[in-house]
Amino acid sequence: AQTIHQWPVAEIKAVGSPLSLGCTIKGKSSPNLYWYWQATGGTLQQLFYSITVGQVESVVQLNLSASRPKDDQFILSTEKLLLSHSGFYLCAFYGGANAETLYFGSGTRLTVL
Amino acid sequence: GDSVTQTEGLVTLTKGLPVMLNCTYQTTYSPFLFWYVQHLNEAPKLLLKSSTDNKRTEHQGFYATLHKSSSSFHLQKSSVQLSDSALYFCALSDDTNTGKLTFGDGTVLTVKP
Secondary structure, eight states: OOEEEEEOSEEEEOTTOOEEEEEEEESOSSOOEEEEEEOTTOOEEEEEEEEETTEEEESSOSSOEEEEEETTEEEEEESSOOGGGOEEEEEEEEESTTSOEEEEOOOEEEEEO | OOEEEOOOSEEEEETTOOEEEOOEEEOSSOOEEEEEEEOTTSOOEEEEEEOSBTOEEEETTEEEEBBTTTTBOOEEESSOOGGGOEEEEEEEESOTTTTOEEEOOOEEEEEEO
16 A cells, blocks of 8 residues: 655744655655645645656745655755745645546644744 | 636535535646545545546545536535535646646535534
């Protein structure tokens, strides 16, 4: 079975501080991995995607960066947080019989003060 | 580009009544439509999906039919329950390689006793 794990579950950080969020997927080789962001009660915005180790594509510019250091790992980070970074961050991968369905991790709730 | 429109931002119903959440889309490619449900403080979970024209798909009492002629994929249930209270997203995919899943703005369904 394919599983996706995100860490941490929640973070409260100060403006200007650094951030690192992680995501690990098990049970699927060479997965396409994605980072999404959701404002409270808002829609889901794709931030980054990665098809292979070492390669990451940016979809929107939010003063965030992402890296794919291992086949099963996807990292989201920034050196300086902004208030606007608050929200719910979700890692996702494609699964299903034809790999057509996007499955999300449990998410990280980020509050920037 | 692709787009998904959910016309209702908030729907409030009494338990036992039927519900229909609207979803229309625009794409120049062959569409694959999804409904995701997100309960409070949880990640979105797949509810329904379809790429077959005029075929009803069902899950957990919810159902939807993709109509390519009207570019619609409305979500319905004949009798809502309190546990159905959640945020519902309609999403469109036409390119799984980049994970370009376009989400609607979402509809909050609140079911009252």
